[in-house]
Amino acid sequence: MAKQQHAESWSNGKSVFRHGDVPFRIGTVVLASCVVGLVLAMGVIMFVSSGEARAAFGWDVLFGQVWNPVATDLAAPTFGAWPAVRGTLLSSLVAIVIAAPLALGIGIFLAELCPPQLSTPLSFLVELLAAIPSVIYGVWGVFVFVPFFNQVFSTPVSETFGDYIPWLAGPVATGRGVMVTGIVMSIMILPTIASLTRDVLRLVPNTQREAMLAIGATRWETIWLAVVPYSRAGIIGAVMLGLGRALGETMAATLLIGNSQRISPSLFAPATTAASLVANELTNSVSTLHESALITVAFALFGITLVLNLGARLMIWYVDRGMAGGRS
Amino acid sequence: MNTPKNYRWRKFVDQVMRGSTVFATGCAVIPLIAIIGYVLTLGASALSVQFFTDVYQPPNMAQAAADGSTPAFDPNDPFAGIGVPTDGSTDGTTPADGAAAADVYAGGPVGGVLHGIIGTLIITGMGLLFALPIGIFAGIYLSEYRNERYSTIVRFCCDVLSGSPSIVAGVVIYILVVIRSHEFSAIAGSLALMILMIPIVTRTTEEMLKLVPESMREAARGLGAPTWYSTFTVIIPAALPGIVTGVMLAFARGAGETAPLILTVLGSNVISTNLFAPMASLPLLAYRYTESPYPGENTLAWGAAFVLMMLVLVMNILVRVATRRRAGASR
Numbered sequence: 001m002a003k004q005q006h007a008e009s010w011s012n013g014k015s016v017f018r019h020g021d022v023p024f025r026i027g028t029v030v031l032a033s034c035v036v037g038l039v040l041a042m043g044v045i046m047f048v049s050s051g052e053a054r055a056a057f058g059w060d061v062l063f064g065q066v067w068n069p070v071a072t073d074l075a076a077p078t079f080g081a082w083p084a085v086r087g088t089l090l091s092s093l094v095a096i097v098i099a100a101p102l103a104l105g106i107g108i109f110l111a112e113l114c115p116p117q118l119s120t121p122l123s124f125l126v127e128l129l130a131a132i133p134s135v136i137y138g139v140w141g142v143f144v145f146v147p148f149f150n151q152v153f154s155t156p157v158s159e160t161f162g163d164y165i166p167w168l169a170g171p172v173a174t175g176r177g178v179m180v181t182g183i184v185m186s187i188m189i190l191p192t193i194a195s196l197t198r199d200v201l202r203l204v205p206n207t208q209r210e211a212m213l214a215i216g217a218t219r220w221e222t223i224w225l226a227v228v229p230y231s232r233a234g235i236i237g238a239v240m241l242g243l244g245r246a247l248g249e250t251m252a253a254t255l256l257i258g259n260s261q262r263i264s265p266s267l268f269a270p271a272t273t274a275a276s277l278v279a280n281e282l283t284n285s286v287s288t289l290h291e292s293a294l295i296t297v298a299f300a301l302f303g304i305t306l307v308l309n310l311g312a313r314l315m316i317w318y319v320d321r322g323m324a325g326g327r328s
Numbered sequence: 329m330n331t332p333k334n335y336r337w338r339k340f341v342d343q344v345m346r347g348s349t350v351f352a353t354g355c356a357v358i359p360l361i362a363i364i365g366y367v368l369t370l371g372a373s374a375l376s377v378q379f380f381t382d383v384y385q386p387p388n389m390a391q392a393a394a395d396g397s398t399p400a401f402d403p404n405d406p407f408a409g410i411g412v413p414t415d416g417s418t419d420g421t422t423p424a425d426g427a428a429a430a431d432v433y434a435g436g437p438v439g440g441v442l443h444g445i446i447g448t449l450i451i452t453g454m455g456l457l458f459a460l461p462i463g464i465f466a467g468i469y470l471s472e473y474r475n476e477r478y479s480t481i482v483r484f485c486c487d488v489l490s491g492s493p494s495i496v497a498g499v500v501i502y503i504l505v506v507i508r509s510h511e512f513s514a515i516a517g518s519l520a521l522m523i524l525m526i527p528i529v530t531r532t533t534e535e536m537l538k539l540v541p542e543s544m545r546e547a548a549r550g551l552g553a554p555t556w557y558s559t560f561t562v563i564i565p566a567a568l569p570g571i572v573t574g575v576m577l578a579f580a581r582g583a584g585e586t587a588p589l590i591l592t593v594l595g596s597n598v599i600s601t602n603l604f605a606p607m608a609s610l611p612l613l614a615y616r617y618t619e620s621p622y623p624g625e626n627t628l629a630w631g632a633a634f635v636l637m638m639l640v641l642v643m644n645i646l647v648r649v650a651t652r653r654r655a656g657a658s659r
Contacts, residue, residue: 024556028472031465032482035526039485042492042500042523049503105352113346114353122353124648129360131577131640133584135611139618139633140363143370143626187359194356218342241491248493250587251611255618275495279590282502283512291507298499302492309491313484 042302050296052289053079061296067261069281069290077286079293083261085300087178087271091253092246094182094267099190099246100239104228106190107197107235112223123195130191138255141184146256149183150175154268166265176258179267184252189242196241200234200319201227237315244308248301250275274301364637371634374437374627382440384597384608387622437627443599443608444632450601451514451593451609452582455521459578463526464571467533472559474538483534490527497523498588506592514600514607517593524585525578532574536567573647580643584636586611610636 053061057079064080071077106126110119150172158170204227212226228235258270259280272280274297285291466486470479497520505516540563548558564571589595594606595616610632617629 020556021554024554024559025473028465028469029478031462032469032479034462035466035482035489035530036485038523038526039488042496045500045503046496102352102355105349106356109349109353113349122357124644125360126356128641128644129356131580131644132363133581133586133611133636133640135584135586135614136363136367136633136637139614139629140366142618143630144362144366187356187363190356218338220342220345221338224345244491248495250493250495251615254587255615275493275587278495278499279587282499282591283594295499295503298496302496305492305496306488309487310484313487 043299046295046299046302050292050299053292053296056289057293061293062300065263067277069286077289079290081274081277081293081297083263084272084274084277084297086263087257088247088253088273088275088301090178090267090271091182091185091257091273092243094179095185095189095246096239096243098183098186099193099242102186103190103193103238103242104197104235106194107201107238108223108228110194110198111201112227113219123198126191126194128191129187130195134188134249134251135255137184137188138252141180141252141256145184146175146180149180154179158266158268162266167267169266170268172268174258174270176256176270177266177268178257178271181253181257181273182267184256185246185249188249188252189245192245193238193242196238196316197235200231200238200316203234203319204230231319233315234319237312237319240308240312240315244305244312247308248275248305249273250279254279274298364641367630367633367637370627370630371637374631375634376437376440379437379440379628379631380445381442383443383599385439387438387624437624437631439628441608441610441613441628441632441635443596444610444613445635446599446601447514447593447596447608448583448610450603451517451589451607452521452579454515454518454603455525455582456575456579458518458522459525459529460575462522463529463578464533466526466530467537467571468559468564470530470534471537472555472563486527486530489523490531493587494524494585495587495591497521498591501588502591509604511604512592512594512606513604514593515603517589517607517609518603520588520592521582521585524588525582528578528581529574532577533567533571536570536574537563539570540566569650573650576643577647580640583639584611586615590615 050061057064060080062080062085063082064078065082066078066080067083068075068078110123110126114122154172154175154177155170157168158172162169208226208230209222212222217225253273254276257273257276259272259276260270261272262269264271278294278298278301282291282294285294466482470483470486473479500523501516501520505519506512509516544562544566545558548562549555553561589609589612593609593612595612596606596608598608600607614629614632614636617625617632620626620629
């Protein structure tokens with residue numbers, strides 16, 4: 001009975017339900033604006049809180065060589081995060097150099113070559129890698145990978161080549177260092193790049209492949225000369241997203257890199273990264289200037305990943321629209 | 329473009345490169361199996377009833393309790409009861425004169441992580457509660473008003489949130505809450521996790537609502553239902569399983585986050601349900617126990633990693649099963 005009345009009141013336009021659309025729209029827009037507001041607020045809060053250090057040191061907060069939070073008789077506290085910035089860049093470089101070609105291979109295999117029965121479970125496995133919390137990579141790295149890598153790679157390599165090539169010099173000591181961190185981070189960012197690469201390769205129209213096969217190309221030539229160039233922008237975008245993840249990675253880096261402020265040319269030597277510097281020191285900061293310098297480092301991290309995200313999204317969006325016509 | 333003229337050479341390159349993509353896939357699968365295998369085997373061996381029912385036990389206290397002796401705690405010499413070799417030898421054996429002291433380096437795992445499990449459930453649950461309204465309504469906005477220019481901005485901000493390092497969320501909440509209130513608190517941790525969960529909930533809600541066929545919206549409109557009414561009574565119920573899986577994924581991601589919790593929750597060694605005080609959390613325990621010098625605590629770190637890993641695996645497999653059934657049903 002009630003239901004019928006319901007329907008009648010709708011049809012004659014007197015229902016209160018009719019007037020719900022405006023509040024509904026306002027409500028969704030307001031809550032959606034919370035997301036926008038959150039991003040703006042994060043930027044503004046960090047910008048304001050980092051003001052003290054920026055006023056005191058300028059760009060030296062990021063590029064100065066000395067990070068000394070404690071005032072001594074000899075020197076006032078100085079904040080120059082270059083050791084951390086350098087560690088971040090180096091470890092991410094190692095990670096991306098290892099991960100990008102492998103991820104491209106995985107993406108090509110999953111999108112082009114893999115039999116369909118195998119594709120779904122493999123994709124699921126690769127995506128599972130992305131879902132594992134970073135602290136687990138850290139735990140695994142500390143107890144399993146560092147001793148293994150130390151014994152199998154770092155020690156022999158530094159003993160053989162260390163005298164001639166400064167980046168591979170010893171002493172290997174605890175085994176924690178830039179190289180180990182980079183390798184573990186490459187495992188972490190592999191699924192991000194691989195699954196995005198697979199997605200953009202799947203977007204390539206089949207005519208592209210058929211034309212290439214019709215003129216007698218092998219499968220690999222088809223992939224390398226017709227499919228990959230077509231989605232080049234998307235693949236670069238995927239690598240940029242992976243790089244963003246590597247730059248901001250905190251837990252694995254904190255556990256594996258050794259947290260040393262000393263700059264050493266060797267990749268086997270302990271270093272520190274921007275994120276692990278913040279994680280280690282912010283709760284123990286000795287002065288507001290120290291706090292502010294750490295916030296500046298975090299702000300720089302936020303800014304870099306924002307730019308990388310913007311670039312990557314633009315590139316992937318470009319491919320999605322089918323506007324990338326790059327052919328070699 | 330240099331086309332190899334020799335057909336055999338071309339076939340060879342083809343085989344080698346196809347083989348190398350298989351090799352690359354193997355390179356991704358091997359560490360995955362290694363990580364999951366180590367965590368499952370070493371982690372499972374750390375599990376016991378005590379692991380789930382006990383809280384932190386200081387190594388020397390627990391060892392002494394196992395011996396039946398009460399440790400003599402001297403505030404002026406807190407390390408008296410700990411069997412560290414005093415003669416400079418590093419083989420971990422107890423010196424003869426300190427035979428009464430328990431050798432904490434030889435002991436097995438003691439204590440448990442109940443405080444961490446409770447803390448993780450509270451912190452992540454609260455974070456999810458904060459994130460749900462914003463995430464779901466933003467998702468509805470992105471899906472139902474998808475062609476507006478503003479929705480592109482919202483979508484981009486979502487990507488920024490999900491792409492920004494998790495430590496940044498911790499730093500922002502540290503500035504906003506911890507510095508102002510002069511205390512680390514569970515609620516601050518929940519707020520930091522909220523920042524990380526919002527983009528996941530938003531994007532899955534949007535994707536799931538977009539999967540609802542347009543014909544259902546048209547049918548509801550044809551019956552005279554306003555947009556808000558059809559959204560709540562037709563479209564959301566149709567997409568509910570997908571939204572729930574998104575929420576579960578957000579929970580799994582939040583439960584595994586460590587970096588923001590270091591800056592906001594700090595950690596604790598006792599069971600605490602006070603939202604305005606520091607609280608323990610499973611990933612934090614895994615982190616701290618990994619850095620601990622005691623093998624017993626290292627074992628507990630594996631156990632904590634095991635519980636986290638199981639949470640992630642179970643959530644992901646459930647999601648996979650749910651979405652597959654969905655995809656099959658809609659065909």
